[in-house]
Amino acid sequence: MSGIVEGLAKAYVKRWLWKAAAPVAVPVFGVLTLLLIPLAVLAAPEASTASASSSCSIGGTGATVAGTELDAVQMGHAQTIVTVASGDGLDPYAATVALATAYQESRIRMLANDGSSPRLTAEQAAVTATSLNFPHDGLGSDHDSVNTFQQRWIAGWGTVAQLMDPVYAAEAFYRRLIEVPNWQVIPLTEAAQAVQVSAYGSAYARWEPLASELTTMLWPAAQATAADPGGAVAGVCPGLPVASGSWIRPTAGTVTSGFGPRGGTLHAGVDIAGPRDTPVYATADGTVVIAACTSAYCDRDGSLSLTGYGNLVELDHGGGVTTRYAHLSAYTATAGQRVSAGALLGFQGSTGNSTGVHLHLEVRLDGASVDPVPWLADRGVDLQAATIAG
Template sequence: MNLPRPRGVALLIALTATLALLCCGGAVSALLLGGFDNKEEKLNLLSTDCGADGPIDPDGKLPRVGQYSPEQVKNAAVIINVGKQLKLPPRAWVIAVATAMQESNLRNLGHLGKRNDHDSLGLFQQRPTSGWGSPAQVRDPVYAATKFYEKLRKVKNWDRLPLTRAAQRVQISAYPGAYAKHEPIATQIVNMLADGAANAVGDSLAMVCPSLGQISASGWTSPLATSGKGLKKKDKMVVGSGFRTADRPRHQGVDLIIGSGNPVRSVASGVISRIKCDETFSGKQDCDVPGYPGKGGCGWMLEIRHAGKIMTRYCHLVRRPTVKVGQKVAAGEVVAFSGTSGNSSGPHLHFEVHLNNDRSSASAVNPVQFMAQHGSPLGASQ
């Protein structure tokens, strides 16, 4: 393989102060940095280049990243570089790295004796007896990654599937839901090793930062489409009232101003966790009529839980969503429609992001900053 020329590790290191400015409090920094404690492990995960400089050379000097040693990080870099050489988009790199995290903890494993799963070997625990290749081949990281990507390519609509489903179609694991928990850290590592590529859209030859409404390689997108099918004519989303502003210090989300009846989309793959009519005026719950200032409550409200213990909340919906609690949804899937129910002065979507699957105000973080860090900007302010 012809791998890119080495670049300095200095490109990977970010100042804590810079992250503090870009983030909305220590909780988000901890989430994005995977709980890294060593100052040298606080990496630049917020590249604005969206993969412009491409992956770094896996043979260069690489740092420890959280629980992952330099050797494990090198294996991730090899996986990413193979994906680029095969001209696959960065979404495939995120899926592949997350899969190797689950299968081998990014270690090129040999035979583990009684702990072995049959004859599984290598980064992806591929089985020679199942046709993946010889024992020597599947223990070659380049070969193993190539075989993973070749099978991923054959999965119908793999790039639009939730990560755990795409990985499972390739691996046929006994634990099909296990891959999802690695998606946030896999995204961070791809961003670190490939100049913010997980924030990009497009393929390895033409990566660009996403426009509003596009799904980034990290698997995140805007909750509202800004153009295309379903958007009502003349409607254009803008960011209105912000997160915990001076005049609204208890405003735990951001108001996305758009007309009533526009499709609201899940910002990432996840599971519907709550649907509720949340109105408090005079003890009544009447969410099927337009609200007004002072009425109280969120109106028709929907909550979705995502990988990494992230929960998103969508308020003031025009009617009860037709999705069901416990239903799995994909990034960009329409889950409701914008409206003005509850405590509302006009049609808009109130959008919140919470950490640790915690519904309380203590867990809320700034959605504008959070979504920008996930390659899915919410748009311009009024």
């Protein structure tokens, strides 16, 4: 994996009004302000309950581009594709070719493959189906094709695990694109077809206006990311309206692992799993103590062999009470910052000692971890609920 991967989890759109975390950005880049769709909240500002829209994520809140509606997931993948091109020193045309290709092949979604194609042997089908073990946005069944570009492990694009990494997928596309003679000047559909060798090679041209507008929209953010990939990002998602002094559930999703012994060690918190880049909010008013990568790397998913919390935000609520928000794909807070309950802190991810996308939430009293479920229940917060509520 090349150096562009460095900092990419924190690299989604720096220094626009939202700064980085999002594939779409704000004020300083005027036209992009039109892309922000407010986060839906069900509670009034004075209420202690709030609900977050599932359409809001690190990838943005959706946009209409060249007459085509793209949701937050698609915008997130589009930003990754553009950011990789910028980081690899390629020009915007490379990103345009890649985006047109990805839209034709998958509608810019990370697709897994269940191996059901009759063209696969039983062994090939089994290997292809391992793509289901990785985060994905839907299923495909075309041969052994996977990911946003529908790349094939049998055709030498990489292992299934590599191909299910959005950054690797984009880099693999660009590696082959730059080998195409005169790729910078030949028609887009010819450049894309030379890389993809598709049965429908002329189809890519249809999406050139969409891809060109997307590139224009996302390129400044990609350049800002390449220039400064580290540090906190600023989020697309607004904070939640929560009454001062209230406690809330910090993120949407399902509790998948509770507090207690796990594999001979203490699992010091509770895991709440939702879609990748689901917003994570402050459970209560507090001051940011830590906002940093606490593992050897946080620019991509971690593993059980990696130590640390990955991207971590810790809040001090006073009275000896602190909360920790771990494994974030990116964080939006900075140390020393004062935040209110419902403030955006980051996004669910799988950085650090983790094998799946989730938020690891801890509650600590004078430094000692306690079970967050009953502790927060005493403050009116039901962690077993599927949505954010106080």
